[in-house]
Amino acid sequence: MHNLTVIKIGGNVIDNPDALKQFLTSFAQIRDHKILIHGGGKVATQVADKLGVPTTMVDGRRITDQPMLDVVTMVYGGLVNKQIVAKLQALEVNAIGLTGADASTVLAKKRAVGEIDYGFVGDIVEVDSGQIQYMLRQKLVPVFAPLTYDEEGNLLNTNADTMASAIAVDMAHKNTVTLVYCFEKKGVLSEPANDDSVITSLTPDLYETHKAAGVINKGMIPKLDNAFNALRNGVTKVIICHADQVVQAVTQGGAGTTLTLS
Amino acid sequence: MHNLTVIKIGGNVIDNPDALKQFLTSFAQIRDHKILIHGGGKVATQVADKLGVPTTMVDGRRITDQPMLDVVTMVYGGLVNKQIVAKLQALEVNAIGLTGADASTVLAKKRAVGEIDYGFVGDIVEVDSGQIQYMLRQKLVPVFAPLTYDEEGNLLNTNADTMASAIAVDMAHKNTVTLVYCFEKKGVLSEPANDDSVITSLTPDLYETHKAAGVINKGMIPKLDNAFNALRNGVTKVIICHADQVVQAVTQGGAGTTLTLS
Structure with missing residues (x-):
């Protein structure tokens, strides 16, 4: 089994050229097989504005009608x-840049219209x-x-x-996979106002406790649900950390929040 | 040696959704290994206009400053x-969509500034x-x-x-390569105003004759220079035809202009 590191970076890194440069330099240092998944960032909204395409967000999710799909295809892809x-x-x-359409890597279906019509949004x-x-x-690094x-x-x-x-889980059949979510904090915090209150190890029980107490809330909840779901489906380790700490987190296990099942 | 067909489609196909759909349906029918290279089309200019990025063309070539590079990266890539x-x-x-940067497939250098500064334009x-x-x-089709x-x-x-x-020439080391340039005419014409006056077979001598007489001019000259250059460097066959005739041209050799060295 090869070691494989799957890293996701969010908009906060992409929107800041210096942060992105620093992250990519760190990413280049990781010796294992690796895969990068990037988010969108604010550029899509800026480009949409200039093109006269209105941006509508519902619960932090972008409504993607045809003109907005064209914008995100241009900006993300x-x-x-x-x-x-x-x-x-x-x-x-x-590196080799991909969307899920390229080499049929990630097939999805258009989300059914319920109370909200999200438009051209895919469920994997x-x-x-x-x-x-x-x-x-082939020693390529998928991005x-x-x-x-x-x-x-x-x-x-x-x-x-x-x-x-989803990629981490599927790759776990033939690899020992570490999944890393990089974001703007040093990890999952026990005191939201204190950036140094990083929970170094998070179990499902502790997650439920913090969620009930409102310490973990909002956007962290779907992120952590995704993360625990990956662990339950074969991913060996999940780390949530700041983009600046990715090498430390991956190679030395010495940064961010590590999720464990027990 | 595998048979490999390398097909280039231009902006006229990309700008017309019906023509593109018809071309892609034809392209799907070609059984050999195949590679598609697409041009840009007018969308880049339209998007640039809306974004307030001025378009400057010199001799039919786009001057690519940083804002324009961002536009073509969005639109083409x-x-x-x-x-x-x-x-x-x-x-x-x-299909797998690529730029030359992906998997380091096509390395270039920025064109030196001469009388004209073309900006971020690459020479392969x-x-x-x-x-x-x-x-x-891997049975993938690079686009x-x-x-x-x-x-x-x-x-x-x-x-x-x-x-x-350039791709056709390099692939010719290990494949029997047919290079097809699809454009808006049925082939190279002997009478520019008569769409049916297709020259079925064009040699370098005949090319020089028609060029001297002004029958072949403008944008056809760099296209044909590229095409003859490919033939001289290992490509087996070059065809210039209408996008609608690509299957006929490739599988039956019965359409467009076929270039030969003698």
């Missing part, structure tokens, strides 16, 4: 993804880990934009946290 | 490329046919956007005709 790939190449990382159906595995064997596709030929906007989790 | 990939997946073609240095070959072995990269981590806007020719 083009601008952000290809800039990361070119920068990684300059760091001697042989299947990861083709075989195609990803052969890229790793995923948060876009998938369906069998009708539509591109679909997809949550990057969920995409990272 | 994101919107156009990923829409083609998703549509091909729905046609059961396992090297094609990594090894990476492309292993994708073909290239006209973007390359340099060793400093810049993306570079690159002429799609040249990129098609």
